[in-house]
Amino acid sequence: MKVNFFTSKREYEDKKNEFDSAIKNVIEGGVSTLGAEVKDFEKAVEEYTGAKHAIGVASGTDALVIASDILGFKDGKEVITSPFTFLASTSCIARHKGRPVFVDIDEETFDIDVNKIEEKITENTVGILPIHLFCQMANMDKIMDIAKKHDLRVLEDAAEAFGMRWKGNGDNLRHSGTIGDMGIFSFFPTKTLGGYGDGGMIVTNDDKLAELARMYRVHGASRKYHYDYLGYNSRLDTLQAAVLGVKLKHIDNAIEKREHIAKLYMERLSSCKSIEIPKVKGEQKNVYYVFNILAEKRDExxxxxxxxxxxxxxYYPVPLHLQKCFSYLGYKKGDFPVAERIAEKILALPIYPEITEEEVEFVCETINKFYNK
Known part of the structure; x- marks a missing residue:
C-alpha cells in the first residue's frame, strides 16, 4: 500500500463539478486582478472568522511581510517570537531590519512559552509574534495581557490555524488571527484551507490597519497611480480565490474528518511506548492541520x-536560531533546549480529510512493527 503524505486529487475528484465551474466562471468572465471572486472570498472569510476586515494577498509569507511593515516591526526594533517555526515567521521581521528575539517553546504544545516572554522585553521591544502551530493556538490571553501591559503590538501568525478558535478567559470562542492587532493566514495547498497554488490573507478588526493593508498590497496606492507608501505587488489571485471559495463552503466538514483521523492515530498508537503525542492546552478548538508524534529513533x-x-x-528539523541565515543574531546550540530537543524527535504523519481509515491503520501498523522489531 502507498500512503501519500498529502494529495489534492481525491478532493478534486469529489468536488470536481464545483471546482470546474468556479474556475470556468473566472476565465469566461475575463481574467482580472482582485476580481469579484476575491472580494466574495474576503467577505466569506470575514463572516467565518468574525474578523472585521480580510485582505487577500499573494501568500502567507507576503501577509507576514506586509503586516510586519505596517506594525513597525523594523529598523532595529525588537520583536519577540519562537525559534520553532517556518522561516517566514521570522524572516518577515529581519527583512525590514527588525531584530527577532527568540523565546523557547512549551514542551507539550510546541508553541511559544508565554511564561518566558516578559523577561525578554526591553525598551526597544515593539511587538510579539506568536505562531499558532500545528494543532494548537498559543496562549492568547497571556500574550494580550503582556502586550497591553508593555504597550506592544501583536501579530498572530495563524498560517496553519485557519478554523482554530480560542476561548481562554472569555465567554466566546475567538477565531485565530482575530485576537491580536493583525493576523495572517496561508492558503498553501497543504493547509486546512488550501488552494491550488499560493495565497494568503491579512485579517484585522482595526479600520486604519485594514486601510493600510489594502494600500500596501497594491504598491502603496490609495487610488490608481497615487502612491502614499512604498508598498508591494501582492494580490490574492482571482483563480485561487475561486477555488478557496468552494473549499470554504466545506471547511467544517473537512475539519471534522481531520479530527476523526487524529483520534484514530491516537487510539492505534496509544500503546507504543517509543512515541509521544503532543497535548492540546487551554480551552480551544483545534483543526489537526498536522498530526505530529515525538519518536525515538526518529530518522530511522x-x-x-x-x-x-x-x-x-x-516540521522542523533545525530551529531558526541555528539556521545559517540567522547566525548574525548570535545564538548558539543550547540556547533554546526545548526547541532543539523537539526538533530531533518530531515527525509528521499523513493527515488530510480524504485519507482512508485503512491507510491510517496501515501507517500505525507499520510504526508498531518498526518498534517491535
Whole structure:
C-alpha cells in the first residue's frame, strides 16, 4: 500500500463539478486582478472568522511581510517570537531590519512559552509574534495581557490555524488571527484551507490597519497611480480565490474528518511506548492541520515509513536560531533546549480529510512493527 503524505486529487475528484465551474466562471468572465471572486472570498472569510476586515494577498509569507511593515516591526526594533517555526515567521521581521528575539517553546504544545516572554522585553521591544502551530493556538490571553501591559503590538501568525478558535478567559470562542492587532493566514495547498497554488490573507478588526493593508498590497496606492507608501505587488489571485471559495463552503466538514483521523492515530498508537503525542492546552478548538508524534529513533522510523510507501515530513528539523541565515543574531546550540530537543524527535504523519481509515491503520501498523522489531 502507498500512503501519500498529502494529495489534492481525491478532493478534486469529489468536488470536481464545483471546482470546474468556479474556475470556468473566472476565465469566461475575463481574467482580472482582485476580481469579484476575491472580494466574495474576503467577505466569506470575514463572516467565518468574525474578523472585521480580510485582505487577500499573494501568500502567507507576503501577509507576514506586509503586516510586519505596517506594525513597525523594523529598523532595529525588537520583536519577540519562537525559534520553532517556518522561516517566514521570522524572516518577515529581519527583512525590514527588525531584530527577532527568540523565546523557547512549551514542551507539550510546541508553541511559544508565554511564561518566558516578559523577561525578554526591553525598551526597544515593539511587538510579539506568536505562531499558532500545528494543532494548537498559543496562549492568547497571556500574550494580550503582556502586550497591553508593555504597550506592544501583536501579530498572530495563524498560517496553519485557519478554523482554530480560542476561548481562554472569555465567554466566546475567538477565531485565530482575530485576537491580536493583525493576523495572517496561508492558503498553501497543504493547509486546512488550501488552494491550488499560493495565497494568503491579512485579517484585522482595526479600520486604519485594514486601510493600510489594502494600500500596501497594491504598491502603496490609495487610488490608481497615487502612491502614499512604498508598498508591494501582492494580490490574492482571482483563480485561487475561486477555488478557496468552494473549499470554504466545506471547511467544517473537512475539519471534522481531520479530527476523526487524529483520534484514530491516537487510539492505534496509544500503546507504543517509543512515541509521544503532543497535548492540546487551554480551552480551544483545534483543526489537526498536522498530526505530529515525538519518536525515538526518529530518522530511522522516517526512513522505514518511506521504504514501506508511507509519506512523512519533519516540521522542523533545525530551529531558526541555528539556521545559517540567522547566525548574525548570535545564538548558539543550547540556547533554546526545548526547541532543539523537539526538533530531533518530531515527525509528521499523513493527515488530510480524504485519507482512508485503512491507510491510517496501515501507517500505525507499520510504526508498531518498526518498534517491535
Amino acid at each position: 522510523l522516517a526512513a522505514y515509513l518511506k521504504e514501506n510507501g508511507i509519506g512523512n515530513s519533519i
